[in-house]
Amino acid sequence: MSKEKAKVSAYVLAYNEEAKIEDCIKSVLWADEVILIDSHSTDNTAKIAQDLGAKVVQVNFEGFGKIRMAGIEFTSHDWILSIDADERCTEAAKTEIIDIINMQTTNDAYFIPRRNTFMGKKIRFCGWYPNYRQPQLFKRGKMTYEVKDLVHEDYKVAGTVGYLKKDIIQIPFLSISEVIYKMDRYSNLGAQELKNKKQTNNLILILIRSFWTFTRIYIFKLGILDGKYGFIISYFNMIGTFCKYLKAKDPFR
Numbered sequence: 001m002s003k004e005k006a007k008v009s010a011y012v013l014a015y016n017e018e019a020k021i022e023d024c025i026k027s028v029l030w031a032d033e034v035i036l037i038d039s040h041s042t043d044n045t046a047k048i049a050q051d052l053g054a055k056v057v058q059v060n061f062e063g064f065g066k067i068r069m070a071g072i073e074f075t076s077h078d079w080i081l082s083i084d085a086d087e088r089c090t091e092a093a094k095t096e097i098i099d100i101i102n103m104q105t106t107n108d109a110y111f112i113p114r115r116n117t118f119m120g121k122k123i124r125f126c127g128w129y130p131n132y133r134q135p136q137l138f139k140r141g142k143m144t145y146e147v148k149d150l151v152h153e154d155y156k157v158a159g160t161v162g163y164l165k166k167d168i169i170q171i172p173f174l175s176i177s178e179v180i181y182k183m184d185r186y187s188n189l190g191a192q193e194l195k196n197k198k199q200t201n202n203l204i205l206i207l208i209r210s211f212w213t214f215t216r217i218y219i220f221k222l223g224i225l226d227g228k229y230g231f232i233i234s235y236f237n238m239i240g241t242f243c244k245y246l247k248a249k250d251p252f253r
Contacts, residue, residue: 006079007033007077007078007079008031008080008097009077009079010081011035011074012036012083013037013039013082014084015039015040015061016042017041018041018043020171020174021045021049022048023088025048025053025054026052027090030098033075034049034055035055035057035074036054036056037071038059039059040060045085063147063150063153064149064152065145065148065153068082068145069144069145072143072144080138081137082134082137082138083168090166090167090169096166100164107159107162108142109138110137111134112166113130113166114128114130115169116128116131121226121229123229125221125223125225126217126218126226126234127217127221127223128233134155136168142158143156144156149193150189187240187243187244187247191243191245192248194244194248201245210242213238213241214235214238217230218230
């Protein structure tokens with residue numbers, strides 16, 4: 001008797017991503033189940049996903065740790081693929097995922113390399129390739145996220161971890177306006193985490209941390225080789241770091 005084909009659920013996190021969600025959902029329609037975890041978008045994100053056949057679930061955003069756990073909760077199959085609205089699963093990655101989950105022996109979770117495109121330019125450096133976010137393919141019950149983490153959430157894998165070879169695509173920013181919007185949002189979350197941990201710095205340390213962020217990305221992670229795009233990425237990461245620590249000192253937050 002042949003082994004029953006393994007099934008996979010794909011869950012997508014999104015908030016006001018109408019410009020990106022269609023390509024994302026289409027890239028995972030091969031999965032046995034597609035769930036959109038939407039945080040009450042005010043644009044057409046949810047409608048676009050639903051029209052494409054995804055199941056839409058509304059979840060209040062209380063940090064990325066909690067919302068990723070919600071993604072797991074609303075899926076039903078033994079294998080789970082976690083993907084964000086600005087990511088696209090390639091045909092090569094799809095084939096590799098299907099092959100792996102149907103193997104007799106597998107790891108419990110897998111990192112997937114991400115190929116980043118910034119404002120239409122493929123980024124080779126800046127620490128953006130292979131840019132493993134966290135294990136994005138995993139068996140049910142083997143992956144958990146730290147629910148207290150608002151951003152850059154920690155995770156735990158109960159078992160073995162492997163690495164896929166085929167890339168998925170990430171398109172984090174379509175414009176400078178989007179860079180600024182996301183920088184503001186993520187620095188707000190980062191500042192709240194620092195306040196929760198009672199971790200603040202004086203202005204000199206904030207400036208040092210910010211300059212180090214630029215240097216680390218532009219020089220040590222070779223962002224300089226990505227030309228003007230590498231400079232822009234390094235610069236806005238520096239500003240994001242500065243804003244995060246400065247906001248954490250704001251007595252009115």
